Amino acid sequence: MIAEFQLDWQRTKRTSFPEAVFCSGKSVAQIEAIVQSATERQMPLLLTRLTQEVFSRLSPEVQSVLARSDRSQTASSSVPPTTLQSGIGIVTAGTSDTPIAYEAAATLEFMGYAAPIVADVGVAGLWRLVSRLEEIRQFRVVIAAAGMEGALFSVLAGLIAAPVIAVPTSIGYGVSANGHAALSSALATCAPGVVVVNIDNGFGAAAAAIKMMRICQHS
Amino acid sequence: MIAEFQLDWQRTKRTSFPEAVFCSGKSVAQIEAIVQSATERQMPLLLTRLTQEVFSRLSPEVQSVLARSDRSQTASSSVPPTTLQSGIGIVTAGTSDTPIAYEAAATLEFMGYAAPIVADVGVAGLWRLVSRLEEIRQFRVVIAAAGMEGALFSVLAGLIAAPVIAVPTSIGYGVSANGHAALSSALATCAPGVVVVNIDNGFGAAAAAIKMMRICQHS
Amino acid sequence: MIAEFQLDWQRTKRTSFPEAVFCSGKSVAQIEAIVQSATERQMPLLLTRLTQEVFSRLSPEVQSVLARSDRSQTASSSVPPTTLQSGIGIVTAGTSDTPIAYEAAATLEFMGYAAPIVADVGVAGLWRLVSRLEEIRQFRVVIAAAGMEGALFSVLAGLIAAPVIAVPTSIGYGVSANGHAALSSALATCAPGVVVVNIDNGFGAAAAAIKMMRICQHS
Amino acid sequence: MIAEFQLDWQRTKRTSFPEAVFCSGKSVAQIEAIVQSATERQMPLLLTRLTQEVFSRLSPEVQSVLARSDRSQTASSSVPPTTLQSGIGIVTAGTSDTPIAYEAAATLEFMGYAAPIVADVGVAGLWRLVSRLEEIRQFRVVIAAAGMEGALFSVLAGLIAAPVIAVPTSIGYGVSANGHAALSSALATCAPGVVVVNIDNGFGAAAAAIKMMRICQHS
Amino acid sequence: MIAEFQLDWQRTKRTSFPEAVFCSGKSVAQIEAIVQSATERQMPLLLTRLTQEVFSRLSPEVQSVLARSDRSQTASSSVPPTTLQSGIGIVTAGTSDTPIAYEAAATLEFMGYAAPIVADVGVAGLWRLVSRLEEIRQFRVVIAAAGMEGALFSVLAGLIAAPVIAVPTSIGYGVSANGHAALSSALATCAPGVVVVNIDNGFGAAAAAIKMMRICQHS
Amino acid sequence: MIAEFQLDWQRTKRTSFPEAVFCSGKSVAQIEAIVQSATERQMPLLLTRLTQEVFSRLSPEVQSVLARSDRSQTASSSVPPTTLQSGIGIVTAGTSDTPIAYEAAATLEFMGYAAPIVADVGVAGLWRLVSRLEEIRQFRVVIAAAGMEGALFSVLAGLIAAPVIAVPTSIGYGVSANGHAALSSALATCAPGVVVVNIDNGFGAAAAAIKMMRICQHS
Amino acid sequence: MIAEFQLDWQRTKRTSFPEAVFCSGKSVAQIEAIVQSATERQMPLLLTRLTQEVFSRLSPEVQSVLARSDRSQTASSSVPPTTLQSGIGIVTAGTSDTPIAYEAAATLEFMGYAAPIVADVGVAGLWRLVSRLEEIRQFRVVIAAAGMEGALFSVLAGLIAAPVIAVPTSIGYGVSANGHAALSSALATCAPGVVVVNIDNGFGAAAAAIKMMRICQHS
């Protein structure tokens, strides 16, 4: 059984994702071992939540095979494709949500997509969103990152036809500390077409967006 | 000390509220005793959360001194003033929020205010809110009732100058069951000028609105 | 401004959804008014969470324009299209999750999609899922409904290439009462490509699935 | 549509608030960019939750245009008005609540209001509150900051005619850690006329107080 | 070991409590068996949370040995002592808290104490409490029952020297539903000398009050 | 009124507590001001949660009037009485609960009571508790500190006649992190006579114990 | 792959459990279909949480193949083995926990084990537990059911060598309503050797006990 299952699994992986490693909570030794193993197997690797502090403690050999971006806190061991696909866009409610937007953008680039970021269009000043609406409507899939009360998700989904992948962010204090108020807003939205990923999960939103884009390639 | 404190207290009450009774959780005998006591003291009385079922079990004498409204689930023992003041308006996100809006309106009428209800302007269809905006901007104080994800509070407060009293309603299911998602949204809003009362507390929102209107009479 | 906004809004609605009404928490009079208004405007209408008990209390006129399904607790005022599109499938973990699956299927049919239900493939008996895998892999978008611990979401997303829309259901007791354990599992999944809607939100999952299918029509 | 909406939005802003920036969670580079942009546009700017540690890491140019107060953790880029309006007062339950009171007072001063602080009048020693009552009754709007069990909100609102804006503070430990016990008390109060803002939200309380004071200027 | 432990246990029980039975969640057959067993052993028995509905389904034999009070929902199988001790008093914030006060009073009477109830002295109208203060100060131990935001506990403990046993009640809605807001207030109080029992636990408060009164008899 | 209320308040304070200051969350300047004020008024002062780190940052003048104990994290500005009363005892479940026990003991000493600590008698090894039982039974009031699952409260209260003041401690991890599991156990106990204070509130437990001891002096 | 996986799965099932159906939340039609399918396949079937009310609505044919027990709310379609194995015992803290104990006992009997129930040995009266200890020590695996504060789990595990499977029950009110206090106690216990199943999960505890007994048969 195992051999057959293995074959089947390989088939699944062809339409799936390269290896990605969530670095938060892993030791330096664990991260080094994962990078070395991937390098030996010549498999592209994406690392997320890799802080500068942890990166600087990795061995020079491991550092040398990784390209790290500070604004997205990601690193990858492969050269991104020279031509990137379009169709996915990222929208953020506030300045503080941008690290999550960059994590999503870095994941998308790693997978071959260039995703513009339309930043700081939270709905307390509705004008900011309305003035960028035509631009947002060009996207076939929209990732929206918002903390605080997360009202952006409902308003945005009511204004565009594309599916909205809501990423609640852990921006806020009091009742919105840790992102649970924004998460509840995203799940409880009365606007049809909003789907939700975990708090601060820019990587997961990007992965879902790519799976959606691939729908059209499904035979 | 007690006599002096009593005098002081009476002075406070002059600028305060007539007696109001939250009937949910009180027995028929308790409600009857309260109504009879107020009637004897010739004090106007407002009863909230008085269901038809409980009302029908009150004694005929008590029923006869009360005028009950089914849509607001309130009753009062006094004839409302013939001329009502304006300045306060009520906005609701959905059809299901109207009972709470009616509780607020009945409280306001009992206290001498006529408050129009602008219903069903939730932000998933932003057009509904924008088309009623001029009307809403006439109000000096706005009570907003919304359940589900409560995105109305932030959007509304960003569009009008008046203070917004948010009443989260217990409309919803899953993460929004019991109104906690809407409550979190109201408290976590990034729009300045939103203040919040307890879930489903139409009475409290009306009392706060009146206290705000009285600011201008403060000497 | 309003006229222009209105035009823009109409454009948005063309690519959007017909009216849908969540009946739970609405009074008989409110539901009747909504149906009559939609009938007069000749707009198709979908009603969800419409129990037999509430339906039976609607006026004969309103009942006569509605076709109600007991297993999905939905009703609609329009004849479903004679030809239905394929591409969306529904997977459930247990027998108790089927009402939510039927709500999703009824919404999809109302919108022009025929969605097969692959029922009772929860992962405690992994064989049940594996034996239906080829069938599930034909779907371009998969809606997965699961209660209890919601382990199905992670396992399923690891085995197929299509995006998985997780609908946690309120099936369970103790820590899983009300669906919060399944919701947490869906959001916390380590499998990329899972997106989540509110607990028991079969309608929302269907709406999101349609938005995803329309990605390919985006110009 | 956009041009018209923009005009409308400008009209809204005239009666609204200057830009305010919540610095917690923003990077030094983000704060610098916001200050520089506001300086170029000659717009007054209020920064809240700006710690000394972060302030000291801002560029000398940016530091030079900001006046920072340590007790309120705020900074502003504009000279406060020479004549300040009265009418708003701030009351605190304990010594530990004063930072929040100062944040509110700094926001009010930035907006043109001088707000006295009546500190340390928590109700466990009722005498402290009663002895300051005449002073508190002069205010037309009262902001009350309290942590722990937040009993001050109910007692205060029962003693004065002005609206009470409750700011629960994150002062406490055990069940009152993070301010949730005080928040619940504020929302659950049986005293009519209490409205609530998010935990530690001194800025929001000040903004709401100003909106209330403006009611009397509403035409 | 067992024999010795048994002797020791008997000694403990002499200073302890007669048997008490919490009837909620027990079947009619279980309650009947407990009453019959106690009757045979000639042990006095107190039953709490015994609704009229359940009582009416007990066998006539069992009913005949029980004296049930509707307002306290308790029943006992023994004649209360003819002379009752004083020293314990009960204070309630609102009318709705009286059932819990009666449960405490019935427990105290069963144990030989007459406890007056000072009802409806919630702090939103501080005058009500102040006017009864001399009466309350006569008690050596005070049981205080309050729901909603539970501000009574702090204010009361600040005004009297006796220990205050706080019984949060499940009176309230929204954030105070089920008594958790009042429970948090009781635990988080800044007034020294407040101790707390479970929500609605009038029996437990009475038991603790008696244990406190017995301190003075301790040799 | 104020003068009379003031007199009444002084009377209350005679039977009440000296000033106590919870230092956590207060600035060095605030603590210094409080100590200086008390010193000038020649009032004894107890400071709790005063870490060595904060103490070392106080001015030499303030440090010189305080006697600080590291194990209890308390300090006081008065010489403790030379003769201390007995009657109160402290019991702890584990080694980690001792800091809370010392806070209670220091408070008691400040108020004139010597309270022995019976440490490390948690019920997982029941023998440890049983072997100290005779000693514990000498106390007229027992303070019990326990974290983790807090089973000690129920077992202890079943074995002794004295009232048990449960202090849940924030010792534990996973579900018992922050003391909420122990708090729930204390409140939900099926043993009559247990009363509860906030998590880690050794001071409050001591204050309540003293109020109980004073019952016997009540005239 | 599927055929091989199927074979492997069959092997797993040989050492596993017959089909069990959790009836709560399933419709009458669903339960009937499951019973009929099992009957046709001649597979033994256990139904749990089958109330008398639901049972009475099943078709006479389905009723006729089921033997239902009211005290355990279970039914089975097979004759229990004539000889039952011993080694597993069930201990309960209170009378109210017995329905869960009976569910466990019925499951065990269905699987071939006779499990005695040692009832009502909660630790508030430690004597009750100590006097039954010799009996309990005969069991090789102990299932313990307790609600309220769940102190039984820790005390019991400290007194016996066998593994303790804790079943928190939903018996209680206030903080212990729904069994979460007992669940926390079970998980947070400081006694080694306690393992936990979901609240009220008598079936799961029985299944785990059997898996433990089978350890000794493992080759």
Added chain:
Amino acid sequence: MIAEFQLDWQRTKRTSFPEAVFCSGKSVAQIEAIVQSATERQMPLLLTRLTQEVFSRLSPEVQSVLARSDRSQTASSSVPPTTLQSGIGIVTAGTSDTPIAYEAAATLEFMGYAAPIVADVGVAGLWRLVSRLEEIRQFRVVIAAAGMEGALFSVLAGLIAAPVIAVPTSIGYGVSANGHAALSSALATCAPGVVVVNIDNGFGAAAAAIKMMRICQHS
């Protein structure tokens, strides 16, 4: 009584566990005292959650009697047995769960068991688990450690006959932060035979596994 109880307790301990000390939250002085006491009594001692930072602050004498392992954060004062028993295995979902697995393995070794670790077999890539299944099926008791959504518990228990002791780990972020999502999954599993210990409680899982292995030695 005490002497007899003591004897009985010694008998219990023979089948029980050596002393284990949870070091987190204990001071250096407390840990030193415990080690010295055990050394004097010549009792083997296991210390868990002993960080390198705390270990380095212990006195040289105490350090010298302890063998500490960094990967398990444990130390012991005794030489492990030269021959170790088999039968228990440990399975982890991800790399980040290994510290907990090592804590369990170190505890088992201290008690005489050698437990292999099958790491990184989380179900998002089902192949990883299936390919190790034969190995896992050799274990008579399986400890499974998983964070995030904890889907491993259900899938694993459905594939093997041995009891599964689930250790939810505090690996994750957003809704899975602190391990509560994994804990809920473990408790809510629909796979029979899963039992659960506290979050990150590798020690407790090991203790339970040993108690299960001893079932076969029970006379």
